[in-house]
């Protein structure tokens with residue numbers, strides 16, 4: 590099969606992913622083989638390529654995978670050949686540790702991420718334990734589904750953990766793949782959304798999707814924020830968001846890694862009055878399942894730019910430069 594392979598840590602501008610022929614993977618007991626149709630491109634892949642997040646190497650990246658079941662490993666019986674399934678960031682969890690037992694499999698001591706600890710979806714085929722694949726609602730095309738599996742599902746977890754209530758104000762810092770889905774859920778829930786981004790095109794998309802105000806991260810929104818979600822990879826947005834957070838408000842940090850340190854903060858200005866900060870790590874299978882059905886109900890329609898598998902480096906460079914509107918997916922060759 591054709592796959593884009595990462596062999597060593599590098600800046601993405603050096604185009605480190607190489608198109609290679611790899612043997613088709615074989616599904617083990619309880620696993621399914623998926624013939625990949627499209628795979629979403631995520632900021633986490635930039636963290637992996639540039640070494641902020643450690644992957645096994647060499648690795649096939651990609652954790653927003655959509656395709657059809659092409660073979661069943663022994664004992665696998667959840668799906669039939671030809672079923673359309675998705676695979677998300679959670680590739681497996683142990684099921685036994687106290688995090689798994691307590692319903693927090695996203696924090697599992699043996700958490701495995703798709704396209705990080707095991708090969709993912711930048712390839713024509715991939716394998717996954719059948720319990721970690723999801724049937725896709727019919728109303729979505731393959732391309733529309735891919736961003737729902739990470740950008741959407743993680744965004745949904747961010748929103749849930751923010752504690753936002755109907756009619757409250759929500760601030761979104763950064764407006765990429767995840768935020769452009771989150772805003773559609775927030776609107777459905779009757780929340781007023783303010784979007785903080787310097788990028789003019791992202792501001793336009795935010796307004797089109799229902800933002801009532803857009804500005805820069807240091808600007809003052811018309812009202813204080815009951816909740817805020819920070820999707821940016823920079824440290825400065827943290828004090829900026831806390832400064833405009835309402836008393837008792839919560840700031841969610843959605844990224845896996847910040848590229849630069851969070852500046853020192855003033856306790857009275859940024860944290861006093863019961864303000865909270867919470868990071869979000871990974872997703873559970875329930876997050877993905879709940880979000881896919883909510884997305885079909887609303888419905889959420891992601892904006893998608895499509896690239897060929899062999900163009901993965903170029904897509905990642907555009908993503909790093911903030912030049913992707915909405916989400917970006919790779920289409921596999923037949």
Ligand SMILES: [Zn+2]
Pocket residue numbers: 631632633652678739740
């Ligand atoms: Zn992701």
Ligand SMILES: [Zn+2]
Pocket residue numbers: 682683684685686687688689690694696697698699700
């Ligand atoms: Zn566990």
